[in-house]
Amino acid sequence: QVQLQESGPGLVKPSETLSLTCSVSGDSVSSGTYYWGWIRQPPGKGLEWIAYIHYSGSTKSNPSLKSRVTISLDTSKNQFSLKLSSVTAADTAVYYCARVVFSGNYPDYFDYWGQGTLVTVSS
Amino acid sequence: DIQMTQSPSTLSASVGDRVTVTCRASQSISTWLAWYQQKPGKAPKLLISKASSLESGVPSRFSGSGSGTEFTLTISSLQPDDFATYYCQHYKDYLLTFGGGTKVEIK
Numbered sequence: 001q002v003q004l005q006e007s008g009p010g011l012v013k014p015s016e017t018l019s020l021t022c023s024v025s026g027d028s029v030s031s032g033t034y035y036w037g038w039i040r041q042p043p044g045k046g047l048e049w050i051a052y053i054h055y056s057g058s059t060k061s062n063p064s065l066k067s068r069v070t071i072s073l074d075t076s077k078n079q080f081s082l083k084l085s086s087v088t089a090a091d092t093a094v095y096y097c098a099r100v101v102f103s104g105n106y107p108d109y110f111d112y113w114g115q116g117t118l119v120t121v122s123s
Numbered sequence: 124d125i126q127m128t129q130s131p132s133t134l135s136a137s138v139g140d141r142v143t144v145t146c147r148a149s150q151s152i153s154t155w156l157a158w159y160q161q162k163p164g165k166a167p168k169l170l171i172s173k174a175s176s177l178e179s180g181v182p183s184r185f186s187g188s189g190s191g192t193e194f195t196l197t198i199s200s201l202q203p204d205d206f207a208t209y210y211c212q213h214y215k216d217y218l219l220t221f222g223g224g225t226k227v228e229i230k
Contacts (some may be wrong), residue, residue, distance in 0.1 A: 034221075037219075046165065047159075047210055049219040060217050096166055098188050100219075108173070109157035113166035 002026040004097050005116035008100070012091075012121050018084040022097030022114060023077070023097045030055045030075040035100035038071065040093040048093075050108060052100045053080060059062060060107070087121045094118050124147050128220035131221045135230040142198040144225045146211035151191045158187055158196045161224075162207045165219040170209075171196065201227070 008020035022036070029036055037052035044112040051061040070083040074121040084091060095117055098110035126149040136142050146156065154174035159167035171187035174194055184199045199204055204224050206229055211222040 030179075039221075046224045047161075047212075049212075049221065054221075062218070074176075085171065096214055098166075099166040101172070103173070106155070107217060109169060109212060109214075110159075110167075111169050113168075116166050 002099060002112040004112060006095060006097050008116040008117060008119070010094075010120060011037045012081065012087055012117060012119060012123050014088055014121055015086055017086050018082070018091060018095075018119055018121070020082045020095055020097075020117065020119070021079050022081070023079050024099075025078070027099065028075075029078055029080055031075050032056065035102060036073070036080045037098050037100045037110065039096045039098060039110065039113075040091075041096070042090075042093040050082065050095075051086075089121050092119065092121045095102075124218070125213065125220060126132060127211055127213055127222040129209075129211055130140045131225060133226045133228060134221065135228045136201050137230045138203060140230075142201050142205075144188075144196040144211075144227075146194045146196070146213075146222050148192045148194075151216075152213045152215055154190045156189070156194050157221055158185075158189075158206045159210045159212065159213045160205075161210065162166050167210060177214050180227065198227075203225055213228060 032055045035052045038050040053059045053071045068085045097114045099112040156174045158171040161167040210225045223230045
């Protein structure tokens with residue numbers, strides 16, 4: 001059974017960098033079969049895809065966030081991470097990590113999700 | 124960018140009702156569409172991929188259809204466990220986008 005678990009600070013100050021880690025069990029981030037991604041959901045609002053990464057090093061980010069997003073893999077720990085710089089109150093959200101299924105060479109959908117972690121941006 | 128418009132944003136229904144949620148794309152996305160169910164305080168759960176492929180373990184009362192620009196999620200007979208928010212999600216040009224969501228409420 002594939003499981004994902006987010007971890008990181010629940011409170012980040014404005015202008016600082018949000019850092020989250022997703023620990024994966026039941027699958028290997030280095031298997032190359034899947035991509036690994038982040039999604040967020042502001043309180044009371046809808047879902048927004050942030051970025052995804054593949055073992056090969058291939059990454060893609062939402063153009064609306066691209067300049068502030070860094071996504072990386074740590075194969076030794078079977079984890080992947082998200083950094084979002086220069087945060088504002090608008091970045092307050094529940095952040096989810098998820099496994100991305102590719103169909104052919106294209107990202108398709110998210111099949112396994114972490115439980116989510118609330119990150120609040122406030123001084 | 125492709126825009127995904129879900130309708131209605133809220134739907135009031137009773138147990139046993141047939142419920143339909145629609146997702147419209149601003150341009151053709153073939154069958155690159157997935158549907159998720161989200162309950163309060165929980166992560167979304169994948170229901171359907173590739174517009175109509177039901178995920179393992181998902182009750183058969185859920186079905187998806189459509190291609191191109193118009194897609195539907197149908198619940199044939201609404202059950203108490205189905206009251207939730209439903210999201211469509213598509214792929215285009217290596218980007219992933221979610222619809223705005225449809226909340227299915229108890230009438």
